[in-house]
Amino acid sequence: MNREQLAEELDLKVDALMAPGTDTSTPDPLLQLADELRMLPSDEFRDGLREQLMEKAESLEFHQNASVARDEFTFTQPDLTPAFSRQQFGALPADPRNFLLSFLSHAALVAFIASGIWAVHSPVVRNRILTSELTYEPLPVGDVAPHGGGGGGDHSATLASRGTPPKFSDQQLAPPAIVVRSETPKLQAAPNVLGPPDLKLPQSNQLGDLLSPNVMPSNGAGSRGGIGDTSGTGVGTGIGGGVGPGYRAGYGDGIYTLGKGVTAPHALYDPDPEYSDEARKAKYQGNVVLSVIVDATGHVRDIRVARSVGMGLDEKAIEAVQKWKFAPGMKDGRPVAVQVSVEVNFRLY
Amino acid sequence: METLERESDDRPLIEAAQSEPARFAALYDQNFDRVYAFFARRVSSREQAQDLTAEVFHQALASIRTFKWQGAPFIAWLYGIAANVLSKHWRQQGRHSDEELTDLSSMGGDIERSVMLAKAVGTLLPDQKHVIVRRFVDQKSIKEIAQELGRSEGAIKQLQLRALENLRTKLGGTI
Numbered sequence: 001m002n003r004e005q006l007a008e009e010l011d012l013k014v015d016a017l018m019a020p021g022t023d024t025s026t027p028d029p030l031l032q033l034a035d036e037l038r039m040l041p042s043d044e045f046r047d048g049l050r051e052q053l054m055e056k057a058e059s060l061e062f063h064q065n066a067s068v069a070r071d072e073f074t075f076t077q078p079d080l081t082p083a084f085s086r087q088q089f090g091a092l093p094a095d096p097r098n099f100l101l102s103f104l105s106h107a108a109l110v111a112f113i114a115s116g117i118w119a120v121h122s123p124v125v126r127n128r129i130l131t132s133e134l135t136y137e138p139l140p141v142g143d144v145a146p147h148g149g150g151g152g153g154d155h156s157a158t159l160a161s162r163g164t165p166p167k168f169s170d171q172q173l174a175p176p177a178i179v180v181r182s183e184t185p186k187l188q189a190a191p192n193v194l195g196p197p198d199l200k201l202p203q204s205n206q207l208g209d210l211l212s213p214n215v216m217p218s219n220g221a222g223s224r225g226g227i228g229d230t231s232g233t234g235v236g237t238g239i240g241g242g243v244g245p246g247y248r249a250g251y252g253d254g255i256y257t258l259g260k261g262v263t264a265p266h267a268l269y270d271p272d273p274e275y276s277d278e279a280r281k282a283k284y285q286g287n288v289v290l291s292v293i294v295d296a297t298g299h300v301r302d303i304r305v306a307r308s309v310g311m312g313l314d315e316k317a318i319e320a321v322q323k324w325k326f327a328p329g330m331k332d333g334r335p336v337a338v339q340v341s342v343e344v345n346f347r348l349y
Numbered sequence: 350m351e352t353l354e355r356e357s358d359d360r361p362l363i364e365a366a367q368s369e370p371a372r373f374a375a376l377y378d379q380n381f382d383r384v385y386a387f388f389a390r391r392v393s394s395r396e397q398a399q400d401l402t403a404e405v406f407h408q409a410l411a412s413i414r415t416f417k418w419q420g421a422p423f424i425a426w427l428y429g430i431a432a433n434v435l436s437k438h439w440r441q442q443g444r445h446s447d448e449e450l451t452d453l454s455s456m457g458g459d460i461e462r463s464v465m466l467a468k469a470v471g472t473l474l475p476d477q478k479h480v481i482v483r484r485f486v487d488q489k490s491i492k493e494i495a496q497e498l499g500r501s502e503g504a505i506k507q508l509q510l511r512a513l514e515n516l517r518t519k520l521g522g523t524i
């Protein structure tokens with residue numbers, strides 16, 4: 001058989017090999033090579049992925065630099081109270097007493113104006129019920145990561161008061177209010193909050209924010225008519241027509257990171273993870289880092305592997321951490337959901 | 350594994366990428382073929398292998414600053430990520446074949462062979478390489494390639510034969 005016939009015959013076999021659903025096992029070494037070549041990556045993919053990664057790297061670098069710049073800025077901020085540090089301000093000598101005097105006189109003026117506004121807008125209180133018997137009820141944990149939240153308020157001078165939110169509904173006809181300002185509302189409708197109607201939260205006769213420390217009836221310092229200290233037609237410290245510290249419809253569970261008054265959750269029950277069989281056989285050790293959210297009830301959710309070691313240890317780490325129980329992180333005296341990293345060490349002794 | 354031991358000194362590249370993420374490119378170039386080969390032997394299509402490879406490198410870049418040098422080569426870390434990515438992929442497809450992922454030492458030979466093959470294709474003469482890439486990677490017919498190169502179909506078939514023979518020789522006739 002000459003080269004031309006050989007090339008022809010090989011191509012027929014290659015055609016057959018490349019037809020979909022063909023059994024690719026063959027004793028012919030050239031066809032085995034052809035089969036392997038079919039899985040080679042394309043140059044476009046290799047170059048395209050490299051480009052994507054470089055774009056992402058640039059963005060990471062930008063954030064890294066921005067963070068450094070922010071830190072530097074913090075250290076180079078000018079002293080906003082030069083009087084206290086006895087620095088000269090221009091040509092004038094600085095004296096701390098001047099600053100104190102100025103501060104006290106301004107504070108007195110603000111208090112005087114605020115008291116006038118308070119007197120004019122004194123609310124009509126109806127069904128006044130103190131809610132000090134209500135205890136903290138943690139928001140339920142759903143299958144899907146909750147994100148909803150609501151807020152509201154009517155620019156009251158005090159925080160929204162404690163109570164329970166009204167029922168959820170797909171449509172909101174009237175926002176909830178603790179302190180009713182109009183005795184003759186334009187629309188007679190039961191107040192509700194936005195969210196799935198089958199979502200149930202604790203109910204009582206007293207509307208309010210489940211997590212509020214304030215027992216004096218108040219719609220809160222926020223705006224748009226709900227109950228809260230932010231903005232919205234819902235209930236809580238979030239934004240929107242839902243309930244809780246998140247945003248939009250549903251019940252909320254805003255997620256915090258540590259710092260700025262947010263304390264870290266600490267483990268109450270943290271059984272050790274098991275070793276995977278394959279890692280034990282290979283005498284493989286390593287530290288798996290998991291990114292988790294410890295919610296306001298101290299349960300762990302949204303577990304993600306931040307640093308993987310493989311060999312089945314990542315799965316074992318997740319399995320263990322799922323069982324852990326925490327005292328939740330706190331912010332302003334309230335339990336909140338906090339995103340933290342958990343390092344799980346696997347060591348063979 | 351022989352290759353892991355041979356290339357264990359990639360610490361400077363890792364540290365460079367940790368302080369300057371754009372330098373991750375060097376780690377990508379050094380390890381792309383192995384990570385891709387890891388998947389190519391385990392999934393049914395090139396598209397799946399490419400998607401999973403991309404996932405591994407994106408995860409690696411995102412976590413590079415948290416990587417702690419413990420003496421093991423960088424590729425071992427990438428294989429760890431790859432094993433997780435593949436395990437998740439199989440779970441999504443309803444497969445439970447985690448045991449297939451565990452024995453890196455037995456698949457090391459296959460991966461190295463795939464890496465050698467990819468490099469060998471790069472060393473072919475330009476017309477042979479073109480035929481191999483268009484025929485097998487891009488799945489073009491002999492007729493289409495002949496039209497692209499302005500040559501007869503017989504000439505392209507001869508180029509295909511020569512290219513495959515050369516690749517076999519470059520791989521040391523291991524097949």
